[in-house]
Amino acid sequence: MGMGRPREFDAEMALDQAMEVFWRHGYEGATIAQLTEAMGINPPSLYACFGNKEGLLKAALDRYTKLRNIWMDEVVAAPTARAVTERMLMGIADKQTDPANPPGCLLVQGGIACGTGSENVPFELAARRAQNEDQLRDRFVRAKAEGDLKPTSDPAALARYVSAVSVGMGVMASSGADREALRQVADVAVQAIEAQSAERT
Amino acid sequence: MGMGRPREFDAEMALDQAMEVFWRHGYEGATIAQLTEAMGINPPSLYACFGNKEGLLKAALDRYTKLRNIWMDEVVAAPTARAVTERMLMGIADKQTDPANPPGCLLVQGGIACGTGSENVPFELAARRAQNEDQLRDRFVRAKAEGDLKPTSDPAALARYVSAVSVGMGVMASSGADREALRQVADVAVQAIEAQSAERT
DNA sequence: CCAGATATGTAGTGTTCACTACAGATGTGG
DNA sequence: CCACATCTGTAGTGAACACTACATATCTGG
Numbered sequence: 001m002g003m004g005r006p007r008e009f010d011a012e013m014a015l016d017q018a019m020e021v022f023w024r025h026g027y028e029g030a031t032i033a034q035l036t037e038a039m040g041i042n043p044p045s046l047y048a049c050f051g052n053k054e055g056l057l058k059a060a061l062d063r064y065t066k067l068r069n070i071w072m073d074e075v076v077a078a079p080t081a082r083a084v085t086e087r088m089l090m091g092i093a094d095k096q097t098d099p100a101n102p103p104g105c106l107l108v109q110g111g112i113a114c115g116t117g118s119e120n121v122p123f124e125l126a127a128r129r130a131q132n133e134d135q136l137r138d139r140f141v142r143a144k145a146e147g148d149l150k151p152t153s154d155p156a157a158l159a160r161y162v163s164a165v166s167v168g169m170g171v172m173a174s175s176g177a178d179r180e181a182l183r184q185v186a187d188v189a190v191q192a193i194e195a196q197s198a199e200r201t
Numbered sequence: 202m203g204m205g206r207p208r209e210f211d212a213e214m215a216l217d218q219a220m221e222v223f224w225r226h227g228y229e230g231a232t233i234a235q236l237t238e239a240m241g242i243n244p245p246s247l248y249a250c251f252g253n254k255e256g257l258l259k260a261a262l263d264r265y266t267k268l269r270n271i272w273m274d275e276v277v278a279a280p281t282a283r284a285v286t287e288r289m290l291m292g293i294a295d296k297q298t299d300p301a302n303p304p305g306c307l308l309v310q311g312g313i314a315c316g317t318g319s320e321n322v323p324f325e326l327a328a329r330r331a332q333n334e335d336q337l338r339d340r341f342v343r344a345k346a347e348g349d350l351k352p353t354s355d356p357a358a359l360a361r362y363v364s365a366v367s368v369g370m371g372v373m374a375s376s377g378a379d380r381e382a383l384r385q386v387a388d389v390a391v392q393a394i395e396a397q398s399a400e401r402t
Numbered sequence: 403c404c405a406g407a408t409a410t411g412t413a414g415t416g417t418t419c420a421c422t423a424c425a426g427a428t429g430t431g432g
Numbered sequence: 433c434c435a436c437a438t439c440t441g442t443a444g445t446g447a448a449c450a451c452t453a454c455a456t457a458t459c460t461g462g
Contacts, residue, residue, distance in 0.1 A: 004438025005428040028229045029316025032420055042441055043421070049439095053420065109314040112305075112372055115230025126376035157385035160378075164369030164386050171313055171368045172361070175327030184358035185365050192393040205408025206458040233450055243411055244451070250409095254450065 011049060012063065014039040019060040024102040027057055027111040027121045057110065058124065064106050065128050072135055081143035084136070085162055085193040089186035092166050096173035097182060104174030108167055133163040153196040165189045212250060213264065215240040220261040225303040228258055228312040228322045258311065259325065265307050266329050273336055282344035285337070286363055286394040290387035293367050297374035298383060305375030309368055334364040354397040366390045 017038040021030045032053060036043055050056040075091065078084040096104055107129050111121045140155035149155070169182050218239040222231045233254060237244055251257040276292065279285040297305055308330050312322045341356035350356070370383050 003430045004436085005430095005440080007439065008428095024314065025316045026229070026312075026314035028227070029314055029319065031316065031418085033418090034317075044423095044442095045440065047421070104313075108372060111227075112313055112375060113225065113227035113230055113310040115226045115232065116235075118230065122376060129376070154385065157382075157389055160373070160382060161366075161386045161389040164366060164373055164390075165362075166369070167372045168365030168367070168369035171309060171372070172365055174313060175323060175330070177361075181358075181361060184355065185362045188358055188362040188393050188397070189365075189390075190393075191396040192389050192391075195392040195396055196389070204460045205406085206410075208409065209458095232448080234448090245412095245453095246410065248451070 007045075007049070009039070009041050009045065014041060014049075015060050015063050018056055019064055019106060020102060022057055022060055023104075023106045023109050026109055027053075028114055028118060054118070054120065057121065061106070061110070061124065061128055065131065068132070072132060076135060076139040080148050080197065081140055081158070082190060082193050082197050084139055084143075086186070086190045088136075088162065089165060089169070089189055090183060092169055093179055093182035093186050096170055097177075097179040102174075103176075105167070105170035108170045109174055129163065129167070132166075133159050136162055147198055149196055150198050158193060158196060161192065162189070208246075208250070210240070210242050210246065215242060215250075216261050216264050219257055220265055220307060221303060223258055223261055224305075224307045224310050227310060228254075229315055229319060255319070255321065258322065262307070262311070262325065262329055266332065269333070273333060277336060277340040281349050281398065282341055282359070283391065283394050283398050285340055285344075287387070287391045289337075289363065290366060290370070290390055291384060293370055294380055294383035294387050297371055298378075298380040303375075304377075306368070306371035309371045310375055330364065330368070333367075334360050337363055348399055350397055351399050359394060359397060362393065363390070 017040070018035050021035050021038050024030075025034070032043055032046070035053075035056065036046055039046065046056065050059050071091065072088075075088045076084055078087045092105075095101075102109065107125045110125050111118070112125070114121045137156050137159035140149060140153075140158050143149045144151070144153060144155055149158070165185070169177075169185055172185070173182060218241070219236050222236050222239050225231075226235070233244055233247070236254075236257065237247055240247065247257065251260055272292065273289075276289045277285055279288045293306075296302070303310065308326045311326050312319070313326070315322045338357050338360035341350060341354075341359050344350045345352070345354060345356055350359070366386070370378075370386055373386070374383060
């Protein structure tokens with residue numbers, strides 16, 4: 001028995017294009033027609049490869065978070081909680097205003113509120129944002145153990161805080177804030193972590 | 202000439218219901234059928250009164266911001282930049298987890314990214330968020346003039362920061378964060394403003 | 403009580419949506 | 433070169449969408 005006709009498009013390149021459409025228009029705002037045109041394929045190819053629209057979104061999210069996780073590993077490699085926060089938020093200011101991508105963050109732009117039948121989408125995005133928050137929390141737990149953060153500080157709360165600032169910056173970027181404006185936000189935000197850092201001796 | 206048959210429903214009560222639908226499902230996720238059912242009216246009444254779906258959203262946003270501005274006036278009446286920030290963020294933690302409303306903030310849940318034909322909606326929301334930010338900035342300008350904030354601090358950047366944290370908290374609330382979690386975020390966030398406050402003498 | 407004006411309820415309108423049937427194309431294993 | 437499996441393009445499918453035509457109902461001014 002044969003193995004069938006081979007796929008004529010590259011799934012990852014197609015996903016990159018789909019990602020951009022979801023990023024710019026959100027899950028509900030993106031239409032199959034827009035997606036297939038951006039991906040350079042026809043609807044049957046899309047459905048054969050990704051199942052349905054939500055399957056395509058999940059595949060795009062997987063690709064997005066995969067790239068993002070590589071970057072997050074570099075972020076948490078910074079030596080202190082303060083340096084981690086600064087590297088993360090400054091990086092986000094740059095990434096979210098990178099003209100190579102739509103402004104903001106796919107994990108927010110993708111869909112914060114959805115209509116009946118797509119209730120699952122906001123959960124899917126939230127779950128992936130939570131992954132970053134968990135990674136950050138683990139890093140802050142370590143910082144506390146190392147005496148980098150004060151003994152009274154709450155790593156989970158700090159991680160939630162940094163995550164909230166990231167999301168807020170993303171929304172601002174999507175509504176036109178420029179890089180400098182986001183860097184200023186990051187700069188202020190870092191000071192809260194600074195306040196939770198132990199005094200240098 | 203007569204004045205015509207009077208409207209049989211209360212426009213403000215209907216708007217409150219529409220507001221909740223937009224809040225929960227977003228602009229694109231909300232259907233006319235859901236809206237009319239929640240408002241207790243039929244489509245022709247909706248269109249006669251509000252023009253179209255976007256007109257209804259704008260009316261709902263007007264009502265939302267009107268109520269919110271009353272509260273913001275109380276917020277900026279706090280005596281210091283730190284107190285203003287604390288009052289605002291703690292209030293937001295409470296409001297965004299108030300079971301009387303959908304979680305989060307209408308100005309975010311309403312629609313951060315939209316499809317072709319609704320590109321105007323995200324701008325509309327952003328403009329209204331910017332109003333709050335401006336009010337906060339003006340308050341911080343005053344705080345700086347009063348010597349409450351350091352002479353080196355940037356009121357616009359601080360206002361943008363507090364606004365970003367608010368938005369981030371809203372997204373978290375909409376994805377299930379509880380009141381205590383948001384209060385912890387607010388508590389950390391306030392420390393950045395604290396760091397920009399002049400020393401007490 | 404009549405004429406003009408506006409609101410309401412029923413029952414649609416055309417359009418767009420996510421998704422797919424089907425036929426032809428292109429590969430592999432025997 | 434043939435049986436089989438998978439992909440691709442064309443051309444749709446039914447459903448859901450925002451929105452509305454129209455007849456009827458209810459008001460005011462004269």
